[in-house]
Amino acid sequence: MRQAESFLPPAGVLAGDKRPWETFDWPAERRRGIYRSWGQYFRNARMNTAAQKYFDKCIDEDGNGGLSKGDDYLALYLRSKFNRSVARTQEAYEDSQHAARVAGPNDAGINTELADTVYDLNRFEDNKRMLHDFVRKYVGTSVKPLEHRLRIVNENFDDCMGDDSLGTFLMENSAQLGGCFEQISREKSPPDLRPRWKILKELNECDVQSVCDKEEKLLSPLEMARRKRKTKIFYQNYLNRAWTDIFFLKTLRQNPNLLLDRYFGSPTKRGEYLNRSFERVKKFTKMLHSRSPMYNELHQRRGNPRMKSQLHESRRSINHLERRLVFATLPIERTYLLHELADRHVQQNHFVQCLSYAQKAIEEAEHCNSKIWQFLSTMQMAKSHAILHKYERQTEVLDAAYDLAKELKSPKLCTFIELCRMLNKDYITLRKMSQLVASKRLRYKMSNRSSGLSSSQHSSPSNASIVVQNIMA
Template sequence: MSLSTDTMKPLAGLRPKLEPWEVIKWTDSQLSSMYKDWGIYFDRTQNLAASMQYFTKSLDIYQYDTETLRRRGCIKRKEARAPDALLDSKKAKEILRQYNPKLFDPNVNLEVCDSLYESNRLEDSMRSLHQNLKVFSHSQAQKVLDRLNVITENFHDSLSDATAPAVHRLIDKMTLDKANQPKYEKPECDVLSILENEPELLSPLEKRRRKREFKIYNQNYLHKCWTDASFLKSIRENPNLLIDQFTESSTHLKSLTEERYKVVRTFTKMLHTRCPKYCRQIHKYPNEELHQKYQQENLFRIQYQTRRNMFKILRNIRSLIRAGKLHKLTTFVEEVMGDYVTIKTNRIMPWKFEFINEVYNYLGLARINEYKIPSDMKVLTGRQRLLTLFRLPTDLGISQTKARDSILRELVRRTNETDLKAERFKFLTTRYEYRMRFAKYPIERSYLLHELAQAHLDNNSFDTCCLLARQSIDEALKGRHYIWAVLSALVACKAHAILGKVEKQKEMLTEAFKMAKKLKNIDLCLFIDICLKVNTEEIELKRQLITPEGSLRRRQRRSGSSFENSPSETSVHASNSP
């Protein structure tokens, strides 16, 4: 008994993994029908992804099945993919027309109309419905008439006489925005390059306005589900969900959230096309006088609440000043002025300018009161006395030596840990520079420049600190805000004291003394006057060291110190002497 060579050959590799029902050799028509039935089943159970998968498998086997194309188009419409659904339904209609012109399927034609409608092409959908109305029978025409009534109502909501004023206002606003847009100019560049797309820089007020509009938009069309849409928008870039260490899951979750949010936005745009927001406003308030009365009452309520909040803020500032909590006061003022006052318009806060001046003056006076002569001040040399007056560390040389000795340990530590001081400096500078772009008043710009100078001083960027302090003084003098001019001058004096620039220190202290006289603050004038005298002593000491007598005295001092630092030699000479 002889066996064929095919049966004697061993199987190479592993057998393919097959489901139990895949072992049987089904025909293509049977497989296509099975996939189609499974797609219909999963469509009933709202498992759209599985339904789409099986309909696609069925069409891969037999691509001319019009019923499967129509059902897959329905699934795509449920997934907010109306343009793709329109392609499937048009393809099914073309197949019917090409292979059997006498055969007419009303479901396919209605699917084309529905896809056009959900693609926000209302005019094309109405035109297609009128064409189908000619070929549909009396029993089939009712579905077409229902759809025509819906589209007619959509046009009435958008372009009726009641909505004409709102439409004209919208058209005027769009025309004005288009006219204000800068014209595109082709850059003169000989090299083929990719132009950098600058990100749109929005003011805090504009950001708040867009956030409010987004909330109202979702509330109009999603009702109580608007919170879900807002949550879905916020988690798209949330680091708690998209963890960098989990590369595979983070990629999948990012694509999933982006896809789901895109579906929500597509459905809301479809609802907005059928009934614009101005029309919903008219339906909600049919009586115009009642609507204006409601808006006026709401405006008065917000104005009154804002006024109460302003008085509460001022009371908190006064209590913090009385308690002497300067650091907490600075943090509170920055939060209030950066996060609350910047998003209020002059209509809501008519006393905005007065309130800004009041808050910044309170903060400036509290900081000026910190510049006092310490009662326990010991007799020190000129520079150390100046550093003590400015409440700066006097052991700068020792600290620098220690920093140089521990630089290797610091580098190792920073490779494993985040430098919190550098992160804080980066955060503060970014925040202040962003606020500087939209600051209107000189006192606000002077405050922001002063804070930037203080941040650079804390970060040991002394030259930048002096430059920003000078800019802050110029801004303060524009509005005659001498408090912040003096404070900025004293910040520059701190930088000069650390660097040991006594001549520039003298100029800045003299300028600060002139501005302090205008404030009529005796304690401040006395403090600056003592700083001037200490700085003058330092200048005289340096001049004496530069003269020949001073250089001789310095050499004698050095030789004396070297003699005192060598006790072993003196003991040897003493032992050898008789």
């Protein structure tokens, strides 16, 4: 095939970075098909930047062969699916809407993609309306996926506005709804476009103030801890065990060891990439929350007979042990009951209560001179300290457990406790090393700052002495 003269660079000009097949004078329809195939290939290979590039080239190709520029509905359909896969819901909706407008009302696949993009935007009412229209319009096998999507959106409506979950939530939180509605209405109210002095004059405030005062909302430490805990519960509910990775990603955004502000000249790109990744996860969790809100998740857990029986059984066992503890008089019996209470609290992740009951069990075991119960209660304390990351206190507890294991004359227990002590020492060493690195970095910054100030202070007298000498001369 011949090469077109229009594709050849002029004399004395370097050719651009092009593929070998891009230098041929392909027809517009053939080039569009090549770009579309490359876009699909890179999308399947998760090379998102290259896939976006070739989908854009396919859509922006000059119109020949019956299609005008930007009207390749198949490429728009594929780019919409690609944008949905990388959480660009608004761009996917625009592409699918354009593709549906070009292809016409008879293409079931493109209209189904349009309904999916509306669903991803959490516009459930519009999605339900569109699906009902499409179900009445099409026949045959194309109706089955639409009916499946319709069942899903109906379940979402039941989860969001069901009488059992929503009614219970509104009754439990009726005292806080007034402030929430006021805040939502304030955010949705249209902005006041009048001059600032006129607005302040109506409010009987100073109308000549040139600098706008920003209202800073001061939060108490308790409120800050409560919000942090709510955020943690939110991610735990929707991401399961992946919530630790999300919190790690959140802290990485301000981590100087990763951003490296003074090196390589690309900290802004890394920061933008981390922020974009975190915003993508936030958008994903908000989508999950819109489809099945937290109050519905809590209602389903409360209504789960298996979970309800487990909660009642644990509470019943703790109450039973506490009632027995009131009437127990023998130290060995009280030791057993206190140890069982500590074990029940560990199973429910109540580690502070476990430490309290385990310490009482050790004291009762000393009264009855029972080494085995002292060892078992000490191991309960070691388990709680390990989960709470209290390594310094863990050292004392493990030393006491090692002494008890030697008194029990058990080599296996001594070996196990010695291994636990070695691991605990490693954790303490790692923590000290991380603190040392952080303190060194802080001292390095302070020394750089102080050296800069001292150099400026030393340079100013020398400059002044030179000026004085010139004047005297």
